[in-house]
Amino acid sequence: MNILVTGGAGYIGSHTVRALIAGEHRVIVLDNLSRGHTAAARGALLVRGDTSDTGLLAELFKKHKIEAVMHFAASSQVGESVREPSGYYHNNVVKGLALLDAMVQAGVPYLVFSSTAAVYGEPEEVPISEEHPTLPTNPYGATKLALESAMRWYGDAYGLRFTSLRYFNAAGADPAGDIGEDHTPETHLIPLVLQVALGNRPHLEVFGSDYPTPDGTCVRDYIHVNDLAAAHVLALDKMASGARSNIYNLGNGSGYSVLEVIKAAEEVTAKPVKVKYGARRPGDPAVLVAGSQKIRDELGWEPCFAGLHTIVDTAWRWHLGHPAGYEERNER
Ligand code: UDP
Structure with a gap:
């Protein structure tokens, strides 16, 4: 298929672009490069622009006969969203709506949307299933939920x-x-820990050690970016073969504490990671673990990189080869 990937020069977008190209799809990336990296989108045609540019969207849909969109372009930091909700509503909701409108206008039928566990807020129970109430505790989660809600109504009214x-x-x-x-x-925890292992940072600050968890630090469900990417491709294939609109959690279903992540990083890198204990980070729930049975059952998704050591090892390979990240950063 011909696929437009917004935010395809970003972290998860670029891995999904690679999976799409491997699946013989033709990929056009639309990215404003505010956070993305040109080198990350290699293999795809990269167009620098914004989803608020509806004229550009119409032109790209027509010129490249776009049949589906994967929408990653968004602001995605919880803390920043609390400080700057305006930017989050503009980037994630206003620009997201512009994309939905342009898709409806051009008759592009399929959308795979990059959403987040932050839509659930403080969990009432873990693992968190898709039926869990959605009560986001920050603008990041709220704006992702707002676009999900719009997508439902657009689906009913316009067939998206x-x-x-x-x-x-x-x-x-x-x-x-x-x-x-x-x-x-x-x-994010894993790149920060690896930057300490590389010697690029003096220590890792652990945000809170008095949580009601076995070692007092927060527990999270880490999922490999290639497993996320594969889920996007499966979701698109399923819709193209007739599946109805749907919402799925994506995680491994196993939780690891901050201290367990640090220990895994020390084992993988064979370097010590100095730790300092700090205050809790506002808005951090103690435990977030996904119930991902639905996507396993309905899309046949299975993670290929489920173990924490494997995940950290692949991240370490990237960090070793790119200790300063993508090189074009200084040119922007
Ligand atoms: N964390 C930490 N120190 C850091 C960064 C993160 O202790 O410098 C903790 C954070 O409180 C959370 C976990 O690591 O419990 C994962 O945080 P991250 O920002 O990677 O992802 P999030 O859970 O916010 O999506």
């Missing part, structure tokens, strides 16, 4: 077919080692 994938903690890198996680600023 969508699959929303609610990711837990995306991590790791393609084993090829040439694309990986590079955020500025970096806020």
Whole structure:
């Protein structure tokens, strides 16, 4: 199929672009490069632009005979969203709606949407199933939920077919080692821990050690970025063969504490990771673990990189080869 991938130069988008190309799809990436990296989108045609540019969208849909969209372009940091909700509503909701409208206008039928476990808020029970109430505790989760809600109504009224994938903690890198996680600023646990192992940071601050968990630190469900990418391709194939719109969680169903992640990183890298204990980070629930049975049953999704050591090992390969991340950052 001919597929437009918004945010295809970003972390999860670029891994999905690679999976699509491997599946013989033709990929056009639309990315404003505010956070993405040109080198990450190699293999696809990269168009620099924004989903708010409806004229550009109409032109791309027509020129490339686009049959489906995968929508990754969004702001995605919880803390930043609490400080700057306006930017999150504009980027994630207003620009997202512009994309939905352009798809309806052009008759592009399928959308795979990059959503998040942050739509659930503080869990009432774990593992979290798709039926869990959605009560986001920050604007990031709220804006992703808002677009999911719009997608449902657009589906009813205009026939748009969508699959929303609610990711837990995306991590790791393609084993090829040439694309990986590079955020500025970096806020995620695994890249930060590996930067300490590399000697690029003096220590890792553990946010809270008094949570009601076995070792007092937060527990998360880490899922390999290539397993996320594979789920996008499966979701599209399923819709193209007639499946109705749907929402799926994506995680491994196993939780690891911050200290367990640090230990795994020390084992994988054979380097010590110095730790300092700090305060809890506002908005962090103690435990987030996915119930992912639905996507296993309905799409036949199975993770290929489920173990924490495997996930950390692939991330480490990327960090070793790219200690300063993608090189074009300084040119922007
Ligand atoms: N974390 C930490 N120190 C850091 C960054 C993250 O202790 O410098 C913890 C964070 O509190 C959370 C877990 O690591 O419990 C995963 O955080 P991350 O930001 O990677 O993902 P999130 O769970 O926020 O999506």
